[in-house]
Amino acid sequence: MLTSGGTPAPDAPVLRTGGVPLVPPGFTWPACAECEGAMQFIAHLPLDDGAVAVFYCQNAGMCDDWDATSGANRAFLFTEELQAAEVPTEGDTLLGAVTLLHPEAAPAPDDVVLGQLGGEPEWIQNDETPTCPRCAAPMTFTAALEEGLHHDTAANFGCGCGYVFTCRDCSEAAFLWQR
Template sequence: MQTTLMIYDGTAAPDSDVPRTGGVPLAPEGFTWPMCDDCCGGPLQFFAHLPVEYGVLSVFVCQNDPGACEMWDATSGANRVFVFPSEGLVPMAPPAEGMTLLPAVSGVTTRVVTPEPDDGDEGVPPDAYDLARSGWAREPGERFGKQREVLGSLGGSPSYLEDDRLPACPSCSGATEFAAHLEEGIDARSAMNLGGQLGYVFVCRPCSKGAFLTD
């Protein structure tokens, strides 16, 4: 039961084409900074730049008035996920107004973890992401705060998410595929505000769009 964890890897340049949270988004020429379609109408905050085998995932979430816009809801318009091509991306300048950038950038490295299933509750299958995240805290050795290094995972299946919460593509209304988990971050400056919850990223490859929600 292998899981590809995203692990904190120090700081990174804000416009680097590496896995990271924070910094500035890299997007195709002419791309317009996404705005909140819920209640505030302001610019979304850039959360994560995640290169994957089929392109780059770019995640934006509204932070202009936390709690007012339903940034946790995949259908609220208060978040956006884009699938950009791997080539030809340029740094985007953020709008002058609004909460657009995180205070700090976190570099991300990936580690494939194969944890041993624990006993768990009788009759309940173990959750792969939960096991891998817990396993990282123990291997290759105990140290205080090590589990906070886990910034999420790529691929696999959405941890403990009920089928009725799986989002449809915002463009074609078709099914989306699970792409990533996101954890808030290693410290206050680099943290993405997820309301203390786990973030889920889904994508529709044909539409180059995706969806985001929290549990």
């Protein structure tokens, strides 16, 4: 389980929601394929061999931001050296707060669970494991993200849960959410 561990620096290379994404040099901030607006950065997930950055469209109700293949969300698996991204000046591009996430096998009774790292996904609806766009193999579940501590500073999954998947062989990542 992932629990809240305080507030790190916005560009800290730690497991967190919010803040500024860490990206390779030359990175272009993703835009929604449906409305063309700048996506919102929601999570930085360090892995043994890289890091995943998760983004999704904040044009609620207009774009299919829950679908892993709609183009209204993006997850990137980076394996190179990373730096803080240049944040677009227009659009709802950052969450209202940065939250450090602690992986814990057995959270304390008063801990707020904010997700899960590895293991098997606990689907709210049906299994929607995406396939890798390069090799067509089922992707590996990497993390689940709950909305967050406060509605005004958290990702909006319609009271649902976000799911992050990777294909490490192809350096691909995917994101979707369910409610």
